[in-house]
Amino acid sequence: MSAGPSNSDRASKVSLLKKVPALKDGDFTLAECTAILLYLSRKYNTPDHWYPSDIQKRARVDEYLSWHHANIRANAPKTMWIKLLIPLITGQPLPAEKLQEVMEGLFASLKQFEERFLQDKAFIIGSEISLADLVAIVELMQPVGVGCDIFEDRPRLLAWRRRVEDAVGKELFFQAHEMLLNIKELSNIQIDPQLKEHLTPLLMKMLK
Amino acid sequence: MSAGPSNSDRASKVSLLKKVPALKDGDFTLAECTAILLYLSRKYNTPDHWYPSDIQKRARVDEYLSWHHANIRANAPKTMWIKLLIPLITGQPLPAEKLQEVMEGLFASLKQFEERFLQDKAFIIGSEISLADLVAIVELMQPVGVGCDIFEDRPRLLAWRRRVEDAVGKELFFQAHEMLLNIKELSNIQIDPQLKEHLTPLLMKMLK
Structure with a gap:
């Protein structure tokens, strides 16, 4: 059994900028904290106040x-x-x-x-x-x-x-x-x- | 006739941060370039690609x-x-x-x-x-x-x-x-x- 990818390998596959935080949603990957929060608020239709x-x-x-x-x-x-x-x-x-x-x-x-x-x-x-x-x-x-x-x-x-x-x-x-x-x-x-x-x-x- | 406010006086009344760019829309004032662009795109329902x-x-x-x-x-x-x-x-x-x-x-x-x-x-x-x-x-x-x-x-x-x-x-x-x-x-x-x-x-x- 080969060892799985390291955390940094995984992160670099997810984030366009090789930075955390990074989001992976199916084939879609996204970097930048504020962009991720806005994406999640839209995707999950969170309460309006956010x-x-x-x-x-x-x-x-x-x-x-x-x-x-x-x-x-x-x-x-x-x-x-x-x-x-x-x-x-x-x-x-x-x-x-x-x-x-x-x-x-x-x-x-x-x-x-x-x-x-x-x-x-x-x-x-x-x-x-x-x-x-x-x-x-x-x-x-x-x-x-x-x-x-x-x-x-x-x-x-x-x-x-x-x-x-x-x-x-x-x-x-x-x-x-x-x-x-x-x-x-x-x-x-x-x-x-x-x-x-x-x-x-x-x-x-x-x-x- | 008294002199009108200077440009900097006017800007400080418009922008919360006393910075340009600043937007004034009626009583509503807004600073920060990206926030202003997003506000205008929503208010005037600009073409979707923006x-x-x-x-x-x-x-x-x-x-x-x-x-x-x-x-x-x-x-x-x-x-x-x-x-x-x-x-x-x-x-x-x-x-x-x-x-x-x-x-x-x-x-x-x-x-x-x-x-x-x-x-x-x-x-x-x-x-x-x-x-x-x-x-x-x-x-x-x-x-x-x-x-x-x-x-x-x-x-x-x-x-x-x-x-x-x-x-x-x-x-x-x-x-x-x-x-x-x-x-x-x-x-x-x-x-x-x-x-x-x-x-x-x-x-x-x-x-x-």
């Missing part, structure tokens, strides 16, 4: 999703690279200046997130949860996983997170973030030396 | 729009900052190393654009033009405006651009890009010294 048929509410979801890429998505996951993955792979100590730069970028994005999008509403587009909240929360849980609890001093952001947890269901919410919240265990794993050698110059470039 | 009702084709548009943000949109406009706006405002000479770094990022994005998205198709999602092509072309014309003709050595990319020009109509295409293609004239304008003083430290930080 991507409202009201043209103005739907535009608010689209507006957030577009802003998200260059702001929350561009900043929040960097905390994981700086605090965990880069030190783990390169063996280099954490440059405090770089972490500060990343945190400043993230804090500026969070300020806009609260003031421009969340305001005094329950969720990003109003009184009901939408895809915008889902896309936001999964990125904002990444800093938490590496010990940067961005919710701690932000009562408005924390209250929103609690509402998202309740809307999704607490059990499902923590199940979805389980690996992320235990990610520090990653620091015990062994990384293939060849992979380390290959990745180190690329990662050192990111640190410049 | 954002196909076919669930898989529509997902391909969404997939491109999502990828676009962290790749083409993140890289192409930087050429304008590096080659024109930063030298104009800071009065500092152009750092060749920085331009090279920006061009390397852009070239990597263009490679993916051609190989993963365009492939051997007429347009990004197949035989017809969609919002994905519009969003891509407006960013890719920015390097051209500052003398980095990225189409020159890329016959596949150039052929796609010609098809986009034909599909939009050459007159409208050049009308839409007129200011961009004459942007070097900007280097003759006078910038308010106070604005220069305010922007210079921010821009120098971008150059680090």
Whole structure:
């Protein structure tokens, strides 16, 4: 019996961009988190609040999703690279200046997130949860996983997170973030030396 | 008679993010280029090919729009900052190393654009033009405006651009890009010294 394909082989067959997340639905394959969520909402005709048929509410979801890429998505996951993955792979100590730069970028994005999008509403587009909240929360849980609890001093952001947890269901919410919240265990794993050698110059470039 | 609001005052009233582009439709205001295009396509029920009702084709548009943000949109406009706006405002000479770094990022994005998205198709999602092509072309014309003709050595990319020009109509295409293609004239304008003083430290930080 031959060994089956590795996870990375499987992922590269599914995703056009060789990236996760990726969706395979019969012969149809799709990359990019927001495209996958929109596809699933259409295919399974999910409740209207996720991507409202009201043209103005739907535009608010689209507006957030577009802003998200260059702001929350561009900043929040960097905390994981700086605090965990880069030190783990390169063996280099954490440059405090770089972490500060990343945190400043993230804090500026969070300020806009609260003031421009969340305001005094329950969720990003109003009184009901939408895809915008889902896309936001999964990125904002990444800093938490590496010990940067961005919710701690932000009562408005924390209250929103609690509402998202309740809307999704607490059990499902923590199940979805389980690996992320235990990610520090990653620091015990062994990384293939060849992979380390290959990745180190690329990662050192990111640190410049 | 008091003077009317300045352009920037008007823009800040329209856009939630105080950014252009911004749309105002009655009392409804909307920021973000892709959100505006989607809103207009729904409101005016534009021909199906722009954002196909076919669930898989529509997902391909969404997939491109999502990828676009962290790749083409993140890289192409930087050429304008590096080659024109930063030298104009800071009065500092152009750092060749920085331009090279920006061009390397852009070239990597263009490679993916051609190989993963365009492939051997007429347009990004197949035989017809969609919002994905519009969003891509407006960013890719920015390097051209500052003398980095990225189409020159890329016959596949150039052929796609010609098809986009034909599909939009050459007159409208050049009308839409007129200011961009004459942007070097900007280097003759006078910038308010106070604005220069305010922007210079921010821009120098971008150059680090």
